[in-house]
Amino acid sequence: MSRFLKIYLYNTLTRRKEVFRPLHKNWVGLYTCGPTVYNYAHIGNLRTYIFEDVLRRTLAYAGYKVKHVMNITDVGHLTSDADEGEDKLEKEAQQEKKSVWDIAEFYTSAFLNDILRLNIKRAGVLTPATKNIKQQIALIEKLFRTGLAYETTQAVYFNVSEFKTYTKLSRQRIDEKITAARAEVIQDPEKRNPRDFALWFKRTGKFKNHALHWPSPWGDGFPGWHIECSAISTAYLGQPFDIHTGGVDHISVHHTNEIAQSEGAFGKPMVKYWMHGEFLLLDQARMGKSVGNFITLDTLVKKGINPLAFRYLALGAHYRSKLNFTWESLSAAQNSLERLYDFVERLSGLLRRNLDSDYRGFASIVKPRKNFEKAIYDDLDTPKALSVLWNLIRDYNKKPVRYQPREVLKLLFDLDQVLGLGLKDVKSEKIPAEILQLAEKREALRKEKKWQEADHIRKKILNAGYEIKDSPQGSQIKERHN
Numbered sequence: 001m002s003r004f005l006k007i008y009l010y011n012t013l014t015r016r017k018e019v020f021r022p023l024h025k026n027w028v029g030l031y032t033c034g035p036t037v038y039n040y041a042h043i044g045n046l047r048t049y050i051f052e053d054v055l056r057r058t059l060a061y062a063g064y065k066v067k068h069v070m071n072i073t074d075v076g077h078l079t080s081d082a083d084e085g086e087d088k089l090e091k092e093a094q095q096e097k098k099s100v101w102d103i104a105e106f107y108t109s110a111f112l113n114d115i116l117r118l119n120i121k122r123a124g125v126l127t128p129a130t131k132n133i134k135q136q137i138a139l140i141e142k143l144f145r146t147g148l149a150y151e152t153t154q155a156v157y158f159n160v161s162e163f164k165t166y167t168k169l170s171r172q173r174i175d176e177k178i179t180a181a182r183a184e185v186i187q188d189p190e191k192r193n194p195r196d197f198a199l200w201f202k203r204t205g206k207f208k209n210h211a212l213h214w215p216s217p218w219g220d221g222f223p224g225w226h227i228e229c230s231a232i233s234t235a236y237l238g239q240p241f242d243i244h245t246g247g248v249d250h251i252s253v254h255h256t257n258e259i260a261q262s263e264g265a266f267g268k269p270m271v272k273y274w275m276h277g278e279f280l281l282l283d284q285a286r287m288g289k290s291v292g293n294f295i296t297l298d299t300l301v302k303k304g305i306n307p308l309a310f311r312y313l314a315l316g317a318h319y320r321s322k323l324n325f326t327w328e329s330l331s332a333a334q335n336s337l338e339r340l341y342d343f344v345e346r347l348s349g350l351l352r353r354n355l356d357s358d359y360r361g362f363a364s365i366v367k368p369r370k371n372f373e374k375a376i377y378d379d380l381d382t383p384k385a386l387s388v389l390w391n392l393i394r395d396y397n398k399k400p401v402r403y404q405p406r407e408v409l410k411l412l413f414d415l416d417q418v419l420g421l422g423l424k425d426v427k428s429e430k431i432p433a434e435i436l437q438l439a440e441k442r443e444a445l446r447k448e449k450k451w452q453e454a455d456h457i458r459k460k461i462l463n464a465g466y467e468i469k470d471s472p473q474g475s476q477i478k479e480r481h482n
């Protein structure tokens with residue numbers, strides 16, 4: 001815990017870096033928009049989840065208890081982020097000839113597997129939209145009471161003209177939004193204003209065969225996409241809460257609508273800090289499922305890439321900068337990660353051989369830790385944080401006596417609580433040749449029934465940090481972990 005430094009975060013709402021001051025004394029409420037589970041996440045989506053994970057880990061490193069909530073969208077997200085097209089899950093279910101529930105279940109577990117492989121911590125509350133229908137209906141009813149919702153024969157809409165601060169997050173001019181929403185007005189002639197967005201779709205017209213539907217005061221139907229995040233965040237974090245994140249593509253529609261719903265219903269701010277991660281580009285174009293321009297984590301794994309190499313690549317760019325994905329840069333990231341692992345392995349080995357050594361007298365490593373914290377507390381400057389790490393390694397390699405290996409290793413493990421590169425899981429599989437020779441010699445002595453001499457060698461191996469396990473199948477040498 002290092003509270004001596006302030007944490008600065010870039011707030012999209014104010015368009016500047018601000019000192020982070022939590023609303024509550026010891027905990028931080030964090031809401032991160034989750035995936036729509038109609039397909040695999042692409043690595044552009046995953047980049048956003050990595051940024052959010054670093055944020056969460058940084059807050060935890062700084063000593064805060066983080067209450068992390070994430071939704072899973074399994075209904076109501078239409079093929080455009082606005083209200084046009086079909087429900088993404090229903091469309092996929094038809095294509096794959098499966099039920100909507102099967103689709104949701106399959107891609108939810110695919111998502112969980114992806115984040116596990118990327119060392120992304122799972123949200124404490126991870127809840128699908130379909131499990132929060134009651135809360136969504138209650139919120140829409142509240143919007144009726146505050147005069148911000150109205151009903152047509154096809155749907156229930158949010159009345160944007162009645163909500164004066166509608167574009168405060170996007171800072172878009174209102175006529176830009178009108179153009180963007182024009183196509184839709186043709187679909188519902190009773191809609192008062194093209195920029196109004198749907199809160200509830202009725203099971204009628206193009207949705208008359210919609211598989212998922214629930215009773216509501218406005219008839220059978222299903223919620224619009226945006227209302228789930230307002231309902232879930234309020235239910236689990238209250239209002240206002242500290243930090244809400246997502247990709248930059250959410251600023252102008254999804255998050256703008258979330259603010260309208262939550263602030264329109266409760267008459268107070270929804271979120272103190274809004275944070276957004278930039279795009280991952282593929283061939284200089286935005287990665288997107290709709291345009292068929294996307295790569296999944298499985299694609300990388302099939303090419304022999306360690307998922308954490310992708311995490312390393314993501315950390316190499318600031319979350320607010322676009323990152324152009326290339327196979328060359330990914331393989332460079334994998335090389336760097338392996339060099340990092342080799343270093344950790346080497347130090348662990350040193351430590352083993354000096355288990356009882358006394359290193360007192362060496363200076364402790366205060367400065368690299370401070371520099372790392374300074375970088376990470378400066379709006380999560382992960383590229384700089386990584387360079388602090390490499391500088392330390394370079395320094396150490398230049399003059400190993402300067403640092404105590406135990407302390408260097410401890411520092412790396414501490415910093416990895418933020419980076420999440422799995423340094424503690426680095427397993428040394430390389431048994432040094434000298435140890436192998438000793439083991440062979442011991443085996444020979446055992447065969448000659450020279451037990452005492454064999455045991456002497458076993459102790460020697462043990463002191464070097466390895467242990468021998470004898471079994472009927474033979475002897476096995478392993479690293480000692482204690």
Ligand SMILES: [Zn+2]
Binds near residue numbers: 032033034
């Ligand atoms: Zn959301």
